[in-house]
Amino acid sequence: MEQMIIRNVRPWGADPVDVVVEGEGIAALVPATTAPAAEGVEVVDGGGRLALPGFVNAHAHADKSWWGMDWVSYGGEATTQGRIAHERAVRGRLGIPSVDATERVLREFLRHGTTAIRSHVDVDLGVGLEGIAALHEAAARLDGAVEVEVVAFPQDGVIRRDGVLDLLDRAAAEGAASIGGLDPCLIDRDPVAQLDGLFSVAERHGCGIDIHLHAGGDLGAFEYDLIIDRVRRTGLMGKVNIAHGFALGQLAGGRQEQLLQEFSELGISWSTVAPIRSAPLPWVAMRELGIGIGLGTDGVRDLWSPYGDGDLMRVALDFARLHGVRYDEDFVEVARLATSSAARYVHREVHDIVPGARADLVLLDAQNVPDAIVRAPRRALVVAGGRLVARDGEVLL
Structure with missing residues (x-):
């Protein structure tokens, strides 16, 4: 040895x-x-x-970056639907997904100190499971220096595209640690059908669910309620993560406290990229209740945004600024969110x-x-x- x-x-x-x-x-x-x-x-x-x-990137999109290519000017509409449409129209011209592009992103993560990632990988009728294969091959080129965990992610919607649920089922059957979801109310406009479909796949294969939720206020809280109900009914405690979840920081005290208690009871975790204009999370209360919080880079120079450099420490700095961190002990806790406390996001018993x-x-x-x-x-x-x-x-x- x-x-x-x-x-x-x-x-x-x-x-x-x-x-x-x-x-x-x-x-x-x-x-x-x-x-x-x-x-x-x-x-x-x-x-x-x-x-x-080593830093743990709990929310990456390593399959869809144009890092290392010529500059790609921002185009399309600046809405979720607009970004989806623009990405679908342009990604083929840029060769996304590809092994080379994904490897370049992994190298950026690695040089900044990230040694484990949980990456959402687009799964849709256009690319099938090609992005997952590209991510695994890119990681193999680095001989496992960056350990990767896959979330099969339906960026183009789940129910509104016939066949996407079958692709998610296949991805889970082939070893994806989690399947993703996206804005059940805003994208599919059928939250019951999307969530029932996702939880059915997760029950069948024993995988997790990692769902992007962008809706704010009462609509976002309604989606939380639907997820909580399904976790109770299916018994998938500790297997569901909410990504972004912007509504949580916007809710009034009593409603927020009720949800936090339920998240804690059911082991529902959170991941955030700490966007500067979002409402701060009740992160101290979440920590006290044992609710996991992971930090992620989100996309890095992709067709959604030209920003990002793969440095999770800069995300930790953004998180500290967003939440008004001043005291040394709180800075240490923020660093733990990006490292040791994030072990659960890549299924490690210990990471320290x-x-x-x-x-x-x-x-x-x-x-x-x-x-x-x-x-x-x-x-x-x-x-x-x-x-x-x-x-x-x-x-x-």
């Missing part, structure tokens, strides 16, 4: 230690030393840097700098965790699965 010692690092800003790695996992943390290592053991000098677990965890570490030139979030400095070193995979922002693979 290959061995590595990552010397003189400060996990979460604590006292310096050496991280002993065996194979893909962390074997031990020992006091920092300069003693010679045993023959054959690779030694990586951490230089006293701050060490964080502790013995027994996969050896995924990010080293940064920062005094402490708050300093790292506020400045988002270049990643000095990235270790993934016990291998040094990036240095000074450049992927070594």
Whole structure:
């Protein structure tokens, strides 16, 4: 078994230690030393840097980026329906999805310190399951440095396109960890049919559901109620995630509190990309109730938006700003949302700098965790699965 010692690092800003790695996992943390290592053991000098677990991107769209291509000007209407139509009209000309384009996105994630992603992958009548195959092949090219979990995502709607539910069923049968959904009221305009269809597939295959909800206010709350009811009836506790869910931060106290209690009871989690004009989430109450919150990059330079660079630390900074974070302990909690607390989004029992965890570490030139979030400095070193995979922002693979 290959061995590595990552010397003189400060996990979460604590006292310096050496991280002993065996194979893909962390074997031990020992006091920092300069003693010679045993023959054959690779030694990586951490230089006293701050060490964080590898970032976990809980909401990506790695299959649909034009990163690395010539600039693509924004076109089409700036509505959900408009973006769907524009993407369907243009993606073929850009060769989306493709293995090469997806690999370029994964490399951007990796050089910024992301070592695990949960990626929504478009599944529709035009591309079938090609995007899922492209994502798996791209990840294989990086030899598993970025571990990927697939959400088969019906970006063009579920019920309004005959055959999409069959594609989702096939994706789940072939190993997709989750199936997605999209705005049951606004896109399909038949929330009962969409949700019944999705929950039927999830029950049949034992997969999760990760559903995009953009509706605000009472309409968004109504969709939450429908999902809660179906989780109770199907017993899919702990297997449903709501992405975006903009309505939650807009609801009045009593209604919000009632929903939070039900989310907690049923293990319904949340993922957000912390858009700057959205209503802040009740994230402290969610944390106290054990409701999972994951951070994600969403799309990176795709046909929905020209923004994004794959850096989850910048998303953490946006989250901190949106929620008015000021105190050191709250900055640390935000960093945990992007790292250790996000283990559930990629089905890991533990994801941290502790013995027994996969050896995924990010080293940064920062005094402490708050300093790292506020400045988002270049990643000095990235270790993934016990291998040094990036240095000074450049992927070594």
